[in-house]
Amino acid sequence: MGGSRPGSMIAIIGSLALVGVVSFLLWMGFADSGDFAGHPMTTWVPKSDNASLVHGVYQLIFILAGAVFVGIMALTLIFSLLYRERPGGEARQFHGNSRLEVVWTLIPVLIVVAMAVPTFSTMSVTSKPAPDNALKVVAIGHQWWWEFQYPELGITTANELYLPVNRPVSVALQSSDVIHSFWVPQLSGKIDNVPGHENHLWFTPTEARAEPYLGQCAEFCGLSHANMRFRVFVASTGDFEAWAKSAAGDRTAPTADLAKAGEQQFVASGCVACHTVKGQAGAAGKIGPDLSHFAARTTLASGTLDRTPANIRKWLSNPQAVKPGVLMPNLNLSPEALDKLVAYLDGLK
Amino acid sequence: MATALGAMTHTQEDTGLWSWLTTVDHKRIGAVYTVAGFLFFLLGGFEAVMVRTQLAVPNGTVLDADRYNQFFTMHALTMIFLGVMPMGAGFFNYFIPLHVGARDVAFPRLNALSLWIFLSGGILLNSSFFLGGAPNGGWFGYAPLSSIEYAKSSGMTFYVVGLLVLGLSSLMASLNFAVTIINMRAPGMSMMRLPVFIWMVLVVAFLLILSLPVLTVGLLQLYFDRVWGTSFFSPSTGGDPILWQHIFWIFGHPEVYVLILPSMGIVSEVLPVMSKKPLFGYSAIVFAGAAIGVLGFGVWAHHMFTTGLGPVPQVVFSASTMAIGVPTGIKIFNWLGTMYGGNIRFVTATYFSVGFIALFTIGGISGVMHASPPVDGHHQDSYFVVAHIHYVLFGGAIMGIFSGFYYWFPKMSGRLLDEALGKLNFWTMFVGMNLTFFPMHFLGLAGMPRRIYTYDAGMGWDTWNMVATIGSYILAIGVLVFVVNVIKTMRKEPDAGNDPWGGATLEWAIPSPPPAHNFDVVPEVRDRDPLWYNRDHGIAPTPVPEHNHIHMPPPSYFPLIVALGVLLIAVGALSTLAIVGLGAVVSVYGIWGWALEPTD
Numbered sequence: 001m002g003g004s005r006p007g008s009m010i011a012i013i014g015s016l017a018l019v020g021v022v023s024f025l026l027w028m029g030f031a032d033s034g035d036f037a038g039h040p041m042t043t044w045v046p047k048s049d050n051a052s053l054v055h056g057v058y059q060l061i062f063i064l065a066g067a068v069f070v071g072i073m074a075l076t077l078i079f080s081l082l083y084r085e086r087p088g089g090e091a092r093q094f095h096g097n098s099r100l101e102v103v104w105t106l107i108p109v110l111i112v113v114a115m116a117v118p119t120f121s122t123m124s125v126t127s128k129p130a131p132d133n134a135l136k137v138v139a140i141g142h143q144w145w146w147e148f149q150y151p152e153l154g155i156t157t158a159n160e161l162y163l164p165v166n167r168p169v170s171v172a173l174q175s176s177d178v179i180h181s182f183w184v185p186q187l188s189g190k191i192d193n194v195p196g197h198e199n200h201l202w203f204t205p206t207e208a209r210a211e212p213y214l215g216q217c218a219e220f221c222g223l224s225h226a227n228m229r230f231r232v233f234v235a236s237t238g239d240f241e242a243w244a245k246s247a248a249g250d251r252t253a254p255t256a257d258l259a260k261a262g263e264q265q266f267v268a269s270g271c272v273a274c275h276t277v278k279g280q281a282g283a284a285g286k287i288g289p290d291l292s293h294f295a296a297r298t299t300l301a302s303g304t305l306d307r308t309p310a311n312i313r314k315w316l317s318n319p320q321a322v323k324p325g326v327l328m329p330n331l332n333l334s335p336e337a338l339d340k341l342v343a344y345l346d347g348l349k
Numbered sequence: 350m351a352t353a354l355g356a357m358t359h360t361q362e363d364t365g366l367w368s369w370l371t372t373v374d375h376k377r378i379g380a381v382y383t384v385a386g387f388l389f390f391l392l393g394g395f396e397a398v399m400v401r402t403q404l405a406v407p408n409g410t411v412l413d414a415d416r417y418n419q420f421f422t423m424h425a426l427t428m429i430f431l432g433v434m435p436m437g438a439g440f441f442n443y444f445i446p447l448h449v450g451a452r453d454v455a456f457p458r459l460n461a462l463s464l465w466i467f468l469s470g471g472i473l474l475n476s477s478f479f480l481g482g483a484p485n486g487g488w489f490g491y492a493p494l495s496s497i498e499y500a501k502s503s504g505m506t507f508y509v510v511g512l513l514v515l516g517l518s519s520l521m522a523s524l525n526f527a528v529t530i531i532n533m534r535a536p537g538m539s540m541m542r543l544p545v546f547i548w549m550v551l552v553v554a555f556l557l558i559l560s561l562p563v564l565t566v567g568l569l570q571l572y573f574d575r576v577w578g579t580s581f582f583s584p585s586t587g588g589d590p591i592l593w594q595h596i597f598w599i600f601g602h603p604e605v606y607v608l609i610l611p612s613m614g615i616v617s618e619v620l621p622v623m624s625k626k627p628l629f630g631y632s633a634i635v636f637a638g639a640a641i642g643v644l645g646f647g648v649w650a651h652h653m654f655t656t657g658l659g660p661v662p663q664v665v666f667s668a669s670t671m672a673i674g675v676p677t678g679i680k681i682f683n684w685l686g687t688m689y690g691g692n693i694r695f696v697t698a699t700y701f702s703v704g705f706i707a708l709f710t711i712g713g714i715s716g717v718m719h720a721s722p723p724v725d726g727h728h729q730d731s732y733f734v735v736a737h738i739h740y741v742l743f744g745g746a747i748m749g750i751f752s753g754f755y756y757w758f759p760k761m762s763g764r765l766l767d768e769a770l771g772k773l774n775f776w777t778m779f780v781g782m783n784l785t786f787f788p789m790h791f792l793g794l795a796g797m798p799r800r801i802y803t804y805d806a807g808m809g810w811d812t813w814n815m816v817a818t819i820g821s822y823i824l825a826i827g828v829l830v831f832v833v834n835v836i837k838t839m840r841k842e843p844d845a846g847n848d849p850w851g852g853a854t855l856e857w858a859i860p861s862p863p864p865a866h867n868f869d870v871v872p873e874v875r876d877r878d879p880l881w882y883n884r885d886h887g888i889a890p891t892p893v894p895e896h897n898h899i900h901m902p903p904p905s906y907f908p909l910i911v912a913l914g915v916l917l918i919a920v921g922a923l924s925t926l927a928i929v930g931l932g933a934v935v936s937v938y939g940i941w942g943w944a945l946e947p948t949d
Contacts, residue, residue, distance in 0.1 A: 026787070029787075029788070029791045030790070030794055032791070033791040033792070033795040033813075034794055034795075039796065039808070039809035040796075040807070040808060040809070041795060041796025041797070041808060042796055042809075043731070043794055043795075043796050044794060054726065057721060057723050057724060058723070058727065061718050061721055061724055062718075065714045068710075069710070069711065069714055072681060072685075072706075072707070073707060076688075076703060076710075079685060079688040079689055079693075080688070080693070083624070083689065083690065083691045083692065084693050085693055085694045085695065086692065089692035090692060091625035091690065091691045091692040092626060092690035093627065094626070094627070094629075095627050095630075095631065096629050096630040096631070096632075096633070096683075097629075097630075097686070100686070101633050101679070101682075104678065104682040105675065105678075107678065108674050108678030111674075111678075112671035112672065112674050112675065112720075115671060115717070115720070115721055116668060119667060119721040119722065119723060119724075120667075123660055123664065123722060123723060126723065127659075127660040143499075177493070177499065178499055179493075179494065179590060181655060181729075183730075183798070189655070189725070189726015190726055190727075190730065192656045192657060194584075194590060194656060195585070195590060196585075196589070197589075197657065200657075214796075216796075216798055217798070218655075218798045218799075219491075219655075219730055220491070220494070220730075220800040221494060222418075222486075222494055222499060223414045223415060225800060226414070226801030226802050226803045226804065227803070304805075324415070325415075
């Protein structure tokens with residue numbers, strides 16, 4: 001190509017070297033972001049059957065994209081150097097080349113066909129209905145928290161989803177207000193929670209582990225969209241069954257005096273109007289998260305705070321400061337009332 | 350009566366504020382569009398820098414959640430409707446008549462009306478910042494978050510009314526451009542001799558003519574929902590939020606091509622001239638542009654792969670989206686073919702055009718990647734998509750527009766922009782742009798969702814967010830270098846001459862800046878590259894006849910009056926019905942005077 005121009009080999013080799021180095025650095029960047037260590041929401045480390053299928057397509061498309069990137073960048077750089085203006089240089093006058101144009105029409109056609117075939121064959125699997133033995137879960141998006149129901153097990157919880165390993169789970173996606181989107185990158189691509197329109201997705205988690213799979217609402221849903229996080233715990237079948245038994249039951253009744261006083265305060269401050277605590281008379285509100293087993297969860301405020309007594313106190317003192325726009329009002333609780341409520345809530349195993 | 354109106358209208362001055370307010374000269378209108386568009390571009394850039402500053406570190410405290418949502422929403426609206434489109438419209442206005450060999454656009458007063466309505470819409474939309482809060486529901490305004498129930502501030506009503514006003518302006522301008530291109534071509538300027546830039550403008554005009562009415566219907570429905578309590582989109586009363594998404598993206602996807610095609614046209618003008626050889630595969634580039642325009646109407650649901658469309662629509666829209674990669678690929682190869690074998694003069698305009706090829710390619714590649722619905726399950730609403738759109742719209746549209754600035758500024762002002770500052774301008778923007786937007790691919794791969802005003806440490810998102818923020822500052826400096834360059838250039842004596850680049854198209858045969866009537870004699874076009882053909886065949890310009898009577902449309906203030914009426918109607922739609930009535934009266938008066946105004 002253009003061998004007649006002086007220094008063309010240097011230009012070509014130099015361009016290829018530069019594009020090679022840049023591509024390598026970018027690849028390092030992608031590889032780093034694809035590493036689960038340090039990137040708990042990475043999209044590159046699938047831990048479910050369907051996510052692994054999708055990952056196969058993703059890898060192929062990434063490689064094709066990389067090849068096109070290297071090719072076009074190299075050509076652009078080589079032509080820029082090779083055909084830059086030189087004294088006495090002449091531009092060759094031609095209007096086109098039909099054969100070449102047919103060839104480079106076919107190149108993108110072949111690339112998209114290579115993408116389309118595995119894409120559609122993967123979709124033929126992932127868009128099937130969930131297997132019959134799937135665990136049924138309902139995930140309801142609220143501004144700005146997640147409600148999780150297990151209709152077959154009689155469990156309602158919030159912001160933390162427990163799943164057994166190696167059993168398919170069928171998630172019905174609903175919304176009580178605006179559009180949200182359910183996304184746990186390691187387990188599944190996102191699907192939206194659309195009000196008035198139930199969506200479904202299913203997957204089979206393939207790895208039980210102590211650390212949570214992190215998820216987050218992915219569709220812009222208003223003021224605290226950034227604070228609508230959640231966690232999925234994938235446990236062994238035995239651990240899951242133990243959790244489910246406990247979660248389906250009533251709360252642990254308070255025994256210490258302070259916690260008992262907190263139970264009274266929970267009524268006196270009006271918390272019962274919005275929150276359910278199974279086993280506490282009158283606490284059957286449906287607006288906020290079910291708190292029956294609040295202390296069995298690792299976080300509060302939709303995954304934004306670790307569940308520590310200090311953080312519970314911080315939340316109760318001024319919910320708006322933690323999650324702007326949250327429906328829960330600032331109750332202007334006295335320090336004594338806070339002490340009681342923290343003691344009560346932190347004992348709801 | 351008509352005579353009296355005419356006497357008042359016909360100002361003879363050609364300087365001063367009144368002459369600008371009543372101008373119907375496409376070059377002046379183009380210049381105002383360009384300057385206003387650039388100022389809005391700076392405003393949108395300021396909003397972007399604020400957004401980036403908030404995200405520089407985890408748990409940032411520069412903007413609160415509400416302010417952040419207003420800023421990212423207004424950043425998109427400003428860049429799309431008030432920055433890129435008007436800067437494009439500035440070039441369209443200025444160069445369509447010059448390129449096709451006409452003395453003005455087909456409807457000069459309509460052209461002025463488009464300008465004033467655009468300015469009204471831009472000011473109206475931004476006034477929301479001081480009147481209860483700017484739109485905060487994203488530029489896509491998804492229902493039901495945009496409903497009065499979930500967006501109680503007047504911001505989203507400003508969004509509806511502002512976009513209706515701006516849409517009116519774009520619709521009129523598009524009709525004007527399409528008619529001009531089809532009907533006002535000089536003798537010999539057949540469709541297949543049109544400059545590629547003009548072809549792309551024609552495609553853009555039809556995209557807008559066909560897509561804006563759809564958006565208009567959707568916006569009116571949203572207005573009814575918000576103000577009069579109907580329930581087109583509200584599920585709690587039987588409406589359908591997904592309907593809004595279909596309506597919005599049937600407009601919204603063609604809109605992407607509205608933003609990028611003009612820059613493809615600019616690059617297709619700059620590269621052959623600087624390479625000193627004809628464009629490679631003219632017909633292929635034209636048909637690829639038209640194909641992108643047609644296919645652009647059949648891909649909207651790829652914005653909705655995660656909404657639960659079901660597998661059949663997903664497959665159809667996935668296939669159509671992948672198909673659109675083919676004409677896009679053809680264009681890229683043809684630009685490379687244009688460079689091949691050339692003797693390329695690397696001035697700043699060339700840098701921006703070559704930069705366009707590289708950066709737009711990256712945006713094109715990532716676009717084809719999320720054409721695959723399973724992959725899109727990861728990309729959708731993540732920073733991967735933020736990277737993608739900015740490679741298309743900044744790496745593509747904006748780099749192309751800057752190439753156009755450097756290429757055409759000498760024609761518009763008679764002065765060549767400073768090349769040393771130009772190269773600095775290019776390299777700071779190029780480096781800043783890549784530092785800002787490439788790391789967003791990494792952030793997307795690492796699972797960072799879009800439109801979040803805060804994030805925790807420990808997600809692995811800190812480093813690249815900091816890099817992106819630093820990149821945005823470098824980018825901002827790059828844009829300021831351009832401002833300095835323009836100011837410096839305007840202070841020197843005109844030095845461009847008629848044709849500083851050895852251009853091929855008609856505008857380079859006339860003085861810089863061109864006279865009000867553009868061409869002393871309407872040129873005759875014998876080839877796709879008319880000036881090169883005349884040069885190579887020794888054809889001298891047609892001599893100017895001794896008594897050269899040129900009829901130009903007189904200035905008119907009626908466009909300004911109609912625009913004022915439209916603005917009042919819009920203000921009324923945001924406040925009280927009485928002002929709507931007043932606006933209607935003013936508009937009707939303006940249209941009446943317009944109709945009776947003598948034209949010579």
